[in-house]
Amino acid sequence: MPNYDIKILALESSCDETSAAVVDNGKVLNNIIATQSVHIKYGGVVPELASRAHQQNIVPVVDEALKNSGIDKSELSAIAFTRGPGLLGALLVGTSFAKSMALGLNIPLIEVNHMQAHILAHFIDDPKPNFPFLCLTVSGGHTQIVLVKDYLDMEIVGETRDDAVGEAFDKSAKMLGLSYPGGPLIDKYAQLGNPDRFPFPPTEMPGLDYSFSGIKTGILYFLRDELKKNDKFIDENLNDICASIQKTLVDMLLQKLKKAAKQFKINQIAVAGGVSANSGLRNGLQTMAEKERWQVFIPAFEYCTDNAGMIAMAAHFKYLADDFSSQEVSALPRMKF
Ligand code: KG4
Ligand code: ZN
Numbered sequence: 001m002p003n004y005d006i007k008i009l010a011l012e013s014s015c016d017e018t019s020a021a022v023v024d025n026g027k028v029l030n031n032i033i034a035t036q037s038v039h040i041k042y043g044g045v046v047p048e049l050a051s052r053a054h055q056q057n058i059v060p061v062v063d064e065a066l067k068n069s070g071i072d073k074s075e076l077s078a079i080a081f082t083r084g085p086g087l088l089g090a091l092l093v094g095t096s097f098a099k100s101m102a103l104g105l106n107i108p109l110i111e112v113n114h115m116q117a118h119i120l121a122h123f124i125d126d127p128k129p130n131f132p133f134l135c136l137t138v139s140g141g142h143t144q145i146v147l148v149k150d151y152l153d154m155e156i157v158g159e160t161r162d163d164a165v166g167e168a169f170d171k172s173a174k175m176l177g178l179s180y181p182g183g184p185l186i187d188k189y190a191q192l193g194n195p196d197r198f199p200f201p202p203t204e205m206p207g208l209d210y211s212f213s214g215i216k217t218g219i220l221y222f223l224r225d226e227l228k229k230n231d232k233f234i235d236e237n238l239n240d241i242c243a244s245i246q247k248t249l250v251d252m253l254l255q256k257l258k259k260a261a262k263q264f265k266i267n268q269i270a271v272a273g274g275v276s277a278n279s280g281l282r283n284g285l286q287t288m289a290e291k292e293r294w295q296v297f298i299p300a301f302e303y304c305t306d307n308a309g310m311i312a313m314a315a316h317f318k319y320l321a322d323d324f325s326s327q328e329v330s331a332l333p334r335m336k337f
Helices: 037-042 047-069 088-105 114-123 165-175 183-190 213-229 233-264 279-292 308-320
Strands: 007-012 017-024 032-035 078-084 109-113 133-138 143-150 153-159 268-272 295-297
Touching: 007 047, 007 088, 007 308, 017 047, 017 308, 032 047, 037 047, 047 088, 078 088, 078 114, 078 308, 088 109, 109 114, 109 308, 114 133, 114 143, 114 268, 114 308, 133 233, 143 233, 153 233, 165 183, 165 213, 165 233, 183 233, 183 279, 213 233, 233 279, 268 279, 279 295
Parallel strands: 007 078, 078 109, 133 268, 268 295
Antiparallel strands: 007 017, 017 032, 133 143, 143 153
């Protein structure tokens, strides 16, 4: 047993999941998530609706996390929250709730960077990577290659200059008439299709950066031209189109990751974020890991997508580092590391 007693309640409200978790001496006890289904019919997250849903969900989610952990709020050592990056209105709900709760209980407040937390999700369960390692963070809002030197010492060495890869999946899915979020659907149809049928040229970028907006436009023009010739083109070729899109996006992700691993001479490779659920990415990583002698780490799926468990884990390390926030802290939609 550690010779300290740290119990933290953590909140996550950066996008469209309202989540609360309790971490007890570095062990994440639970991870309560309320997913907002209100956005589905709009084909994407509507910021105003997200804030309203966070307001409705936050009290029940926090109550459930506390009840489920068997920890009374009077036993808490600190309250943690996602300060950014994310949607301003959404972040404000978690930020103000955490501030009032910390003030009311007279305990410290810990701000957490959402992207740093995605990476620290690797320390919730075993096996855990050793420092230094590289983390590919792939979500609906971000695509980054991060050099992780220590729990709270990270450097972005490559990132997208425009769209995130999850966005590229979702926007491609929308063009194909699939519902939101389309990433998992592209994955599903891709597993039945031929990935070499429609070669989409990948966008070349200097260094370790990515760009996904060109691919999106390429797919749009491709579909427009094919639909002019055959208005049933999508229906008749859906599996092959999805497999080809997925292969292009996954290859782009993996090529830069390979380049980064060589450049930094690192073979501990971690993946985080919602897109890490993608079967093409998982298979591609496995193949590359065998060839390049990598050790690959992917957290359990509930800790890959947005969740407060990862915020709680990050907060634990910040507590140990005496890194607290004042009551003046405010949400930071474009927060950097
Ligand atoms: O990390 P996340 O849950 O939320 C943030 O954006 O922060 O990631 C959501 C993204 C969406 O773009 C979704 O389409 C994508 O992850 N995604 C997938 C798969 N599962 C989720 N993309 C491709 N294949 C999947 N299996
Ligand atoms: Zn996220």
